[in-house]
Amino acid sequence: MLDIKFIKENADLVQKVSEEKGYKVDVSETLKLYGEQNSILQKIESLRKERNELSALSKNSKPTEEHIKRGKEIKLEITHLEESFKKAEDDFLVSVKKIPNIYSEDVPKGKSENENVVVKTVGEIPKFKFTPKNHWQLGEAKHWIDKERATKVAGARFAYLMGDFVRLEWALMRFAMDILTDEKILKKIIKANNLKVSSKVFIPVLPPYMIKTEQYDAMDRLEPREERYKIEGEDLWLQGSAEHVLGSMHSEEIFNEADLPLRYVGFATSFRKEAGSYGKDMEGIIRLHQFNKMELESFSVKENGMQEHLFFVAIQEYLMKALELPYRVVMKCTADIGKPNARGIDIDVWLPGQNKYRETHTADYMTDYQARRLKTRVRRADNSVELIHTNDATALSERPLIAILENNQREDGTIEIPKVLRPYMLKKKFI
C-alpha cells in the first residue's frame, strides 16, 4: 500500500503512474473516501473525548443522573457513527489498496511484457553437431522425469523427479547455499559490481509452506486468488513462493538499525494453480503446480534498498555464470513489474531444446510498499521509527536445472555436469 499522505500530495503523479502500470484506479475517489472516513472519525473522537471526560468526573464519587443520561446518549451516537465509519474505512481501504507502487525512474514504460528491455546478453549460445533434444526428451529417456505416473496420482502439471536429476537438484541447491553463506564470495561479488552494500551473509531458512490470509494480503501477493491453493476449512493458503512467507516473517516488528540489512535464503516447495495458462508449457517440467526454489529476501533501511536490489541481481548473475549457462538480463517494463514493485529484473536462460530464452529468475524491489501493511519498521540511530524496504529474488530453482540438461547435453543423451556442481555429485563429470 502507498502512503495516503504521499497520494494526497502527489495525486496526479500517482494517477499517471498507476495507469502506466496498467491499473485502473481513481485517485481522486480514493482521496474523497479518505476525507469521508476522516470526518466521521473526528466526530467519533470528539464524542469519545466527552465520554472520557465524563467518566473522569466519577473518579471519587458516583456519577450523577445527569452524567448517566448524557453517557447513554453518547454511547448511542458513537455506536451509530462507528457503523458508518466501518463502512467508510472499508471503502477507503479497498480503494487505496488498488493503487500500485510507484515505479523507479529507470523502469522502461510499456503496455505488456513484450516491451521489456533486454539489458545484456551473457555467455555463448552452444552449437550442436546434432539436433539438441529438449529437457523432457532427455529426462524421460533417463527415467528422471515421469509425468505419466504423476498425472495418474496427482493430475496434470505434476511430475515425479527421479534418480540423478534429484541428486543434481540437491547439488544445485547446496551450491547456492554455499555461495550465499560465504562472506568472502559475497565481498567479491560486491567489489566486481562496484556496489555499496553490506557483505552480511544470508541466513538459511526452511519456512512454513502455508500462510494466513491476512499476512498474504499484507504482502500484496494473495491476488489473483485463482492462482493460489486454499486449504479447505482453514484460514490458510499454500505459498506460491518462499518470498511470501519470508517477507511476512517480521510483520509488526521494529528492527534496530544495527541489525539491518537482514538477509534470508529460504528453500521451499512453491505451489501455483497456473490458472489461465491452459495449454501453455504442458510438456516438460517448466510450469508445474509445484516446484522447488531457493529464494532471497532482505529487509533494509530505505537508502540501501536499491543497492540491495542490484546486489541481488549481481548474485543471480554470479550463479548463472558459475553454472556456465547462457542468459540475458531483462528490465521489466511498467506493465510487467507487478503491483507492489518499484523495479523488477528478470533473468532468462537459453534453452536449446526450445530454441529460445525462458525466465529462470526474478528480482523484485518493493521500496516500503509491502512494509506499510506488514508494519515492518526500523528504529533509526536517531530513535525515529520508519518503514523498512523489502527486496526479494530467485536464487536458483528447478528451471536452471532444465537449462543444464538442454545446454550440456551430448549426442548420446548424457549430460555434462557443470564444474561447480561436481563436488556435490561425487566428482562425476557426466550423468
Place this chain on the structure above:
RNA sequence: GGUAGGGUGGGUGAGAGGCUGAAACCGACAGUCUUGAAAACUGUUAUGUCCGAAAGGGCAUCGCGAGUUCGAAUCUCGCCCCUACCGCCA
C-alpha cells in the same frame, strides 16, 4: 485431541470496574560528578493516527474479535497463541 494454568511496554512483573498508557524494578539513552571509566544522582525511554507552521493537544491500543456498562487492562462470550500433564506421532 483432552485437562489445568497463562498471555500487560525492550525484559521481569503489579493492577482485579472510574484519578491507569498503565506502579516498581531491570535494561537502554542523555546529563551531573570524574583525567577516563565505574558507582551514585537527575532526567528521558511504546506504537499508530488526527488537528496544528510549531509549541502543544485529541483519539485508539494491556493476545485478537464481539458483548455488558454512563465508564473496561479489569466482567461475559468466541477465537488465537503459550506452558504443563495425558493421548497420538516423524
